[in-house]
Amino acid sequence: MRRLEYMSILRQKLVEGGLSSEETNDALEFYEELFLDGGYENEEKTAQNLGDPETLAKQILAENGAVGFVRPDYKMDDVIDPTRPGTSQAQPARDYDIAPDNRKKALLILVICTSFVWVPLGIGLLTGAFGIAIGISAALFSIGCVGIGLLVSGAITLFQAPPVGILLIGTGLFLIGLGVLVFMPFCKFAVGLFKKFFSWLVRSLKKLFNNASSQKAVSDNG
Amino acid sequence: MSFPISAGLLDSMVLAVVSSEDTYGYEITQTMRKAVDVSESTLYPVLKRLQKSQMLETYDKEYMGRNRRYYHVTPKGAAQLSNYRSEWLEHKNKVDSILMNDSISKENKEIKEEEEVLPQEA
Structure with a gap:
């Protein structure tokens, strides 16, 4: 997927998710910059690194307190080491869970x-x-x-x-x-x-x- | 290898990257990815969080006919970074003392040195 396609899907999903226009623009500018700085010829690769735009949109929405809060578990599983082939290919497993502190917040409310x-x-x-x-x-x-x-x-x-x-x-x-x-x-x-x-x-x-x-x-x- | 990277560690690493020189999103992600496997989508919320807590501030600079957002460490961020650093050192030393068998290897070294000294005297 190239930059324009990726960014339009991301924008659409963020708007659909009801994110404020300020937050939407902020996120879009950040990811747009990554694409541009990554270089025109690397757009496919940048998109691959970012992952599925719909998943990314869900994550951004979740971080802004929208429905279904999910927090990925970051792992050092995969230190990028050019001397060892294959280390950067393996995708680390991510555990998703509803954060318990949000449940408590909801209870309080x-x-x-x-x-x-x-x-x-x-x-x-x-x-x-x-x-x-x-x-x-x-x-x-x-x-x-x-x-x-x-x-x-x-x-x-x-x-x-x-x-x-x-x-x-x-x-x-x-x-x-x-x-x-x-x-x-x-x-x-x-x-x-x-x-x-x-x-x-x-x-x-x-x-x-x-x-x-x-x-x-x-x-x-x- | 599966040592989880905490949000605090990510925050402190990003602070450290920006503190050495004002820099922009792409460069931050590239620097971070040299050390740990974090995706760009992980770093965006980290940067947002640091901005919200006034550890980082941003300014725009023109580059090749477009805007590039630069990040700059605030005095509050710098203070927090030095806190993070001393916390990390303490944590690292504690873990090392067990994980790297530091105390044991030191004792072994001393014993070996004594053994080496004795034959020379004889």
């Missing part, structure tokens, strides 16, 4: 885009759970308070009507015991659950953002 649904939902569920926990602990606490009240009134009644006083004191002690036995572990359990949930939330958010930012840093530093 998805999470952010759907935040208007899950943020209020999450807050609602959280406050609901919090309310229930407060309600249960308040009920248990009030049982304990009633127990204390009964104990006090029982102590007073004991002097006026001893059997009723004993009954009241007994019931009071029973309720205090019940309240303490159930209230304390429940509080511990609920607090522990909330703590766990928040640390999980913070950790997973951190992870998500770290991944995205470290990926950015890597691509910036090269």
Whole structure:
């Protein structure tokens, strides 16, 4: 394939791929220069070195963040050595894979885009759970308070009507015991659950953002 | 032989090529291909990346009635290159110490030298 044919296919594929005109022209100028500097008589060879124009277009599109990001794995397989015939002919195998960091980026974007649904939902569920926990602990606490009240009134009644006083004191002690036995572990359990949930939330958010930012840093530093 | 060339290594090699003299795309690709098998299509993104991170800047110069884009290393690029170089030296020495059996061969040399010295004294 000669330069004009190669360049027109490349241009067509880049435009079809939706690359911005600035990026398209930049890439086309670069490859045009390679053809011209390679020499008129070597155009076929230059085209061969560059490979299939459609593949090249796909690669350029991928590097500009277009669909189907692919990153070739460069290998030193094939050091060009003129003293050893055949070394430059063998084409190194290239492994193509969807970069995992892009998947993470996509996940982050998805999470952010759907935040208007899950943020209020999450807050609602959280406050609901919090309310229930407060309600249960308040009920248990009030049982304990009633127990204390009964104990006090029982102590007073004991002097006026001893059997009723004993009954009241007994019931009071029973309720205090019940309240303490159930209230304390429940509080511990609920607090522990909330703590766990928040640390999980913070950790997973951190992870998500770290991944995205470290990926950015890597691509910036090269 | 199959040692992968990392993006960082490609970046540093291209920086080194341009740092010795302002040069253009074709010459960069030809120089790089003398050492490693990289296609032109691999080098274009490297040059773009270096431009975006302000390690390289470009200017156009007329040549045979057309424009040729020349690349020039910025001060930031030069600083990065010297970082790359010291990193590479460190890396190379570490790998060599194991791969080339450097420490072992040095010990062997010393032993041999001692052996050579002894008969002479006798």
